[in-house]
Amino acid sequence: MGLEQSKQKFLWVLGEADRGDIFTGEARRFVLPEGFEERIKEVGLLVREWAPQPEILAHSSTGGFLGDGSFENRLAREGVGETRGAEGDAIRKRAEELGVAVRRSAEKEGASRMELDSFIAHITR
Numbered sequence: 001m002g003l004e005q006s007k008q009k010f011l012w013v014l015g016e017a018d019r020g021d022i023f024t025g026e027a028r029r030f031v032l033p034e035g036f037e038e039r040i041k042e043v044g045l046l047v048r049e050w051a052p053q054p055e056i057l058a059h060s061s062t063g064g065f066l067g068d069g070s071f072e073n074r075l076a077r078e079g080v081g082e083t084r085g086a087e088g089d090a091i092r093k094r095a096e097e098l099g100v101a102v103r104r105s106a107e108k109e110g111a112s113r114m115e116l117d118s119f120i121a122h123i124t125r
C-alpha cells in the first residue's frame with residue numbers, strides 16, 4: 001500500500017462504514033493486505049474502535065488529516081483552530097514536505113500511482 005511505502009508515521013482509524021454494511025447491518029472486519037499490520041507496527045497505528053478525533057487533531061505531533069468529508073470530520077477539524085507562531089511554522093514546513101512526498105508518490109513510478117494502476121488492472125481483468 002502507498003501508505004505503508006511512504007514510511008510516514010500515521011494513525012488510521014477505521015470507522016463505522018469500514019466495519020460493516022450500513023444498509024444490511026452485516027458486520028465485517030476490514031481486510032488489509034496480508035501482514036500489513038505487522039509491517040507497519042514501527043511506523044503506524046491502526047485503530048479498529050472509536051478514537052477521540054478532536055484530541056488527536058489538536059495534538060502537536062499531528063501533521064495532517066485525511067477524512068471522509070463527513071460533518072463530524074469537519075467539526076473536529078474546525079474545533080482545533082489555527083496554529084500560530086513557531087509551532088504553526090513547523091506545521092506548515094512539515095505540510096510542504098508531505099506535499100512533496102505525496103506529489104512524488106503520484107508520479108508515474110510513485111508508490112500511489114503504481115498501487116492505483118495495479119488496482120485498475122485488477123478490476124478490469
